[in-house]
Amino acid sequence: MGRVYFSEDPDDLDLVRQSLAGRTEAFGVLVTRYQKVMYTVALRMLSNPEDARDATQDAFVKAYQHLATFDSRYRFYSWMYRILVNECLNVNRDRRSEEPLDPYAAGSGSPFDTTLASERVVQINMALEQLSPEYRAVVVLRHFAGQSYGEIAQALSIPEKTVKSRLYSARQRLGEMLLGWKEDGEEED
């Protein structure tokens, strides 16, 4: 399984406090800690390593700029996901048609891994691209960030029931595209 799980780190809040006190190196620890999962989410959302890099970097910078608004009752990474997903949705919206997506480039981001990009990686990336950005976001946060319905709901500012329904519809579409599922509503009996 390829989820990018990470442990809940109790000292995230402490690092936020230190960052707010002006210690940028503390923020650097947070960036180091979450760069992999954030970049993975951005890459699966955008299917373009350069856009994903920019979105990830911009999201971290925005998080820093608005760190004073971070509510300590929430998890830092959930807050980060919200910023990152908004960033990705903006990139998707602004993306120009002269920049065709390259599903092969959306492997791991490293040249070595790109050369090893399997047909499966290409297939999945292409299928993800067929989803609307809103549907793609729930799939990416669930499958590549291991987020719960509640966490996804927080990140996207939507009700949990919307998360469930979008996830269901997105999976149905992915199943049709990737595994030849029958279209939703087609009864098998």
Add this chain to the structure above:
Amino acid sequence: MAHSDLDALLQGAIDNTLTPEEQARLARMISESAKARDRAAEFEQLAGFIESIGPASPPPGLVEHVLAQVSQRPYAVRPSTFERGVTVNKKILFGLAAAAAIVLAVITYNSYPRPIEGTEATIGAAQRAQTPQIAAQDVKLGDTSAQDVLQTETFDAIMKDDAVRTMLQDAELRSHLTDAGLRSALQDEGIKKALNDPELKRKLSDPALHRALSDPEAAKKFDDANVRAMLYNRYFADALRSTAFRNVLLRNGMAAAMAGAAFQQALRDKGFDAAMRSQSFAASLKTRH
């Protein structure tokens, strides 16, 4: 049972959200129906298939790049040193500063022992469209730095320029200006030129430009350099999608004021971001000095 009910349970199973009762119900269905078993296998296969591509490796230098940017723009930190260039009505300034200090003291007292003072919930904020970048309601800084903001040369310059002062009374514009990307865009030479374009109002009212804001293909059809500068700057184009922002530009003298020296100086000031979030600053703009 309808097919979708089975799917709902299977989705819950792969997402680990089923109650014990639902688990038992699903187990019963799977044991009794070959079709249910097949469907369960499909769901598992799909989840495994999607996740098989695994995590990605972030590009080298990402952390360093972020730190380089934040170290140049330490917005998270309350501005500590401001030039004292106050020549405006000092009675009003001191009054506002004193009021801000009292508010701060009350907030600090009431929020103890909250570890991060002056913060407000970001997650769980009122629902809104997903695409806007961090909106003002998400990033209220409070007035922790209001006292400093009111004592800056930037504030002085703003108060001396009627057009800029009037323009910044617009709360939605101040909200837009909390976005660092837009502030950077407004300092771009191409954008400044576009803001000074005598035909700007006509161009902003062109339905084709509105279409182009949501259709990259339509954007390509513009030959006008000023329009292209606006459309092709991601942050400025974002702002243009807002009716409130466009309306500011359509008001007499406002676009030129944005490209003018006083506003440009303000944009470069480290305290500008805090000023855009400060209620005391907003209140003071309404007082002519």
